[in-house]
Amino acid sequence: MARRHEAPRLPGLVQTRGGAQEKPIELPAVAAAAVAAGAAAAQADDARARGRGGAVGAGATRADDVRRAGRLGSMASVALSEAEKVYIVHGVQVATPRRQPPGFPWRCGWRRALASLGRRRPGGVLGLPDSLSFSVASPCSSANATPEFEGRGGDDLGTEIANTLYRIFNNKSSVDLKSLCISPREHCWILYVDVLLLECGGNLFDTICIAVKAALFNTRIPRVRVLEDEEGSKDIELSDDPYDCIRLSVENVPCIVTLCKIGYRHVVDATLQEEACSLASLLVSVTSTGVVTCMRKVGKGSLDPESIFEMMETGKRVGKVLHASLQSVLHKEESLGPKRQKVGFLG
Amino acid sequence: MAGLELLSDQGYRVDGRRAGELRKIQARMGVFAQADGSAYIEQGNTKALAVVYGPHEIRGSRARALPDRALVNCQYSSATFSTGERKRRPHGDRKSCEMGLQLRQTFEAAILTQLHPRSQIDIYVQVLQADGGTYAACVNAATLAVLDAGIPMRDFVCACSAGFVDNTALADLSHVEEAAGGPQLALALLPASGQIALLEMDARLHEDHLEQVLEAAARAARDVHTLLDRVVRQHVREASTLLGD
Numbered sequence: 013m014a015r016r017h018e019a020p021r022l023p024g025l026v027q028t029r030g031g032a033q034e035k036p037i038e039l040p041a042v043a044a045a046a047v048a049a050g051a052a053a054a055q056a057d058d059a060r061a062r063g064r065g066g067a068v069g070a071g072a073t074r075a076d077d078v079r080r081a082g083r084l085g086s087m088a089s090v091a092l093s094e095a096e097k098v099y100i101v102h103g104v105q106v107a108t109p110r111r112q113p114p115g116f117p118w119r120c121g122w123r124r125a126l127a128s129l130g131r132r133r134p135g136g137v138l139g140l141p142d143s144l145s146f147s148v149a150s151p152c153s154s155a156n157a158t159p160e161f162e163g164r165g166g167d168d169l170g171t172e173i174a175n176t177l178y179r180i181f182n183n184k185s186s187v188d189l190k191s192l193c194i195s196p197r198e199h200c201w202i203l204y205v206d207v208l209l210l211e212c213g214g215n216l217f218d219t220i221c222i223a224v225k226a227a228l229f230n231t232r233i234p235r236v237r238v239l240e241d242e243e244g245s246k247d248i249e250l251s252d253d254p255y256d257c258i259r260l261s262v263e264n265v266p267c268i269v270t271l272c273k274i275g276y277r278h279v280v281d282a283t284l285q286e287e288a289c290s291l292a293s294l295l296v297s298v299t300s301t302g303v304v305t306c307m308r309k310v311g312k313g314s315l316d317p318e319s320i321f322e323m324m325e326t327g328k329r330v331g332k333v334l335h336a337s338l339q340s341v342l343h344k345e346e347s348l349g350p351k352r353q354k355v356g357f358l359g
Numbered sequence: 360m361a362g363l364e365l366l367s368d369q370g371y372r373v374d375g376r377r378a379g380e381l382r383k384i385q386a387r388m389g390v391f392a393q394a395d396g397s398a399y400i401e402q403g404n405t406k407a408l409a410v411v412y413g414p415h416e417i418r419g420s421r422a423r424a425l426p427d428r429a430l431v432n433c434q435y436s437s438a439t440f441s442t443g444e445r446k447r448r449p450h451g452d453r454k455s456c457e458m459g460l461q462l463r464q465t466f467e468a469a470i471l472t473q474l475h476p477r478s479q480i481d482i483y484v485q486v487l488q489a490d491g492g493t494y495a496a497c498v499n500a501a502t503l504a505v506l507d508a509g510i511p512m513r514d515f516v517c518a519c520s521a522g523f524v525d526n527t528a529l530a531d532l533s534h535v536e537e538a539a540g541g542p543q544l545a546l547a548l549l550p551a552s553g554q555i556a557l558l559e560m561d562a563r564l565h566e567d568h569l570e571q572v573l574e575a576a577a578r579a580a581r582d583v584h585t586l587l588d589r590v591v592r593q594h595v596r597e598a599s600t601l602l603g604d
Contacts (some may be wrong), residue, residue: 357399
């Protein structure tokens, strides 16, 4: 059987646009992360045989006792007959858990997301709290992903994603909002997170979250100085050195792990087909230390409280490994510097 | 010319190219598995992604179905992070609608629509980074995507922009050259027959110079054709190796 998914190919998903964007940008360095990944759609047969764990572009690990499935909100439709569904469900339930060495690459199937961060410094907005300013701006589901997103079709999904991301990221515990503050109650940076969805292949939230985290890691914010003259009016001075910038700490930025309930088992990193067979799934956002910061049930089915705890445990474990792998990939990418091989559509 | 010298005395442009020189073009077909056809192109720093679905049944209102040919539906959108200034709306604004319409005209001229009556062909183009010549990049990407989808066409559609500075026609304008505000011509060419699928010009240009600019754009479009042809052949070669032929 072709086991494409097991090829130890770490999709080096992070595509920085800092240097690539050569047009005059008012604030340099736009960070973008492209989470692209390989992997086949789980055909029912290999779904059963491989019993693999989740896959996320960053290259993470597989969880031992999980397989995949579940369908979120209004996503690209996938045509699956009853028999095929039964086959997948049985495949998941029968799958014998196998241990995989940690660091086993996860893959995302057909899903690609681009996240980009822009920064804007609002001029003298009064009454602004100390340093809040994280805005997840309407993720755009491009019609590229599926024709259903043409026109206003992707808006619902966009809003759903935006709200979820906003809830996860816009708090002091995940992003150090203090560092985005220029002068308290007057000026602060606003981070715009733009997510562009290019293709839907299941496990959307996890992929997007990884893209956003990678983009946050990559973001560089120019250092500014606030000069105050005698009359008390403040002047903001931008540093001339383009390399004089601050970076955000992504230590506490959580990642979402979606667990899909298929039959009586649950899986991570479900493919579109598996999502179609799942009744409900649980979104758990986990930090690198395994702390759950947000949880949401999605899908039309219902979940047993007991299985929710079980899924949370899996989510925590998978999340930790995911963070570790993502972190190592990001650092490796960065250490390569300009020699970094660009991974994009041409790669 | 105030400020920026677009063409030096030695005949070099701002980015070091000669007047008739194209930016580096890299392209790839079949980037997505779900779509019927897809392609990605980089022309210098302009990056575009095109996806084709169809021919399929008419989606939405049946009244739109054409009894004698296929309906070509184009949507242009550019990512919010594609330009230096963050865009608010990725699609649906006036410029995007116009671009969609232009793409539609271009591809109605090239696709053999009469072969698929009462059906629809969707072409979605997404600009990931805009650095001048977005129309040209979109057309070139869409051509590759339509070819990837296996939809019969009269010919490749190859597009290129051209401008006119200091009595010299410049091919393939970059963002800096476009922003300078000179005349700007966008041309979509069917290279085999030499026919023009779309021609559009902004700003004012003396009639005497038109031929020169048109010629520069057409020559550049033929160069683009050579490159795209190479990409298609490479793709087919790879695909046939995978099939084991």
